[in-house]
Amino acid sequence: MDWGIILNNTLAAILTPTTLAFALAALGLAMHFGFAGLLNFGIAGFMAIGAYSYAISVLTFGFPWWLAMLMGIVGSILFAILLGIPTLRLRGDYLAIATIAAAEIARLLFLTTSFTDVTGSADGLFGYNNAGGFNDANPFPPGSYGFGPWTYNRETLWVVLFGLVVLALCVWLLWALMRSPWGRVIKGIREDEDAIRALGKNVFAYKMQALIIGGVFGGLGGIVYAAFANVSPGVYVTSLTFFIWTALLLGGAATVFGPVIGSIIFWVLQAFLSNVLPALATAGILPISSTQASTLRFVLVGLGLMLLVIFRPQGIFGDKRELTFVK
């Protein structure tokens, strides 16, 4: 077992495009669930809409990359409105069922062969970062950047920088919103929407605004991910939604920085386990094959999520008094 490589790979997970994409999506969930109390189990759908809107705008309509990314944001907004009109009047648990179904519908629409020309069906979409000019906009000359585990080529560095800027903007926006009276109303709706209604606030409008803002964060997560990897329908499955939930709950649902830290911890743990478990199996310490060992990490993630919700429901950064799951 080479602990040097394991440590290196583990530390590298702190800052990757995937971690940034997760952080953005988890931030969207923090807006939905942590602050507004909307049980959204369709965050993977929002990511898919963002990623596909960006890729399709470039490949089918020939938009430049920045306009195509704006279309990704517009797509997330439309998806949120479409989802919100019929479902926001439902009680929390019904909303969860409706959102999970909506995300699956979106994914299956991208997967079906009926629209292969536009969506690429099961193959997904690729080449849009070159065609749209995102790669040409890279300000870095070719070469190797960074140090130690955080060494990037110019392409990855550009995506990381881009992702960091988008994430910083979203974190600022969420922070600015939640310290304002608007955020107070949103938190009030989480506690009891009838009480807020009785005080003369238009609860439906507030919930819709929260759904849209969180949805845009999710869509941006999809865009950042698409800027790094290909767009493939196999990514935006329901288990992605649950991984993002895990990241959110790790950090603390009703916090601004929690989702970011949670995503980092999630990916560091994933990287560590996916390196150390097969190594243990190969060394004969674990009595299973190395393929089985690398799947074992998902079992451990699930176990970790259960322990987390039972023993620290407010997350790592949550206010001790603010137990999201305990009412």
Next chain:
Amino acid sequence: MSNNETPGKSTGLHLGEAKPGCEKLDPILVIDNVTKSFGGLAAVKVDHLEIPRGVITALIGPNGAGKTTLFNLLTGFDSPDTGAWSFLGTSLAGVPSFKVAQMGQVRTFQLTKALSLLTVMENMKLGAKDQKGESLLTSLIPGLWRKQDAEIELKARELLKRFKLDTKEKDFAASLSGGQRKLLEMARALMTDPVLVMLDEPMAGVNPALTQSLLDHVLNLKKEGMTVLFVEHDMHMVRHIADWVVVMSEGKVVAEGPPDTVMKERAVIDAYLGAHQDTDLGVVTGRINIITEEGEK
């Protein structure tokens, strides 16, 4: 039961005979033909009812009489099968609950709705109307709402002092006791500067000492020119502070009038009060024989 410590009971509120549906001199709420049924059961069936302005009206009746349902209908939390009602002359049928509240008709709930994971101060601030910082775009620029927020905080602090919750300001509402939550809900409702305050069982589950101060708070509302409509089972409270009493039974208004006369009506005693309302429970059940009962009266 004497009324001498109640300051300024309002009288002469009605025109003609004090019977169900009688006309008021100055009504704030006029209800016409409002019905609501759940399945086959007619929960509310009110032909005509007027609530007088600027005074305290009590809505009493047995459990399941439709009092809370009527409250829900009047505040837009539920929609009736038929009927029309107006508040300050504006028709409210079909108006959503938040707009009703914006018009100055604010309610509390039978099961207290304190916003548990918000601090007491945040609870209070939520009550204030027309906050600039509550719209999405202006909320991002603190310069636009800071000053107003500070003013709201001062007002909230004053109200909290009146309700003896000022020391709890920074605590989560979840840490308050049941009675304190009732106080908070009432104080929060007052933050909206209401015209008509509708209280659903304000005294339920509140200890006797707190009842006294709650009574004073309700009387203060009247002093400040607000109209109060409340549902209550505590007959001492009703007699003590209500200027007008409306009695409901099986969804209908069965009696109306000033508290002293309406509680002597046969129909009210039969439907709700029972024949032994002033007798000690021990005497009613026959378990305790209270000899001094005569002397007390």
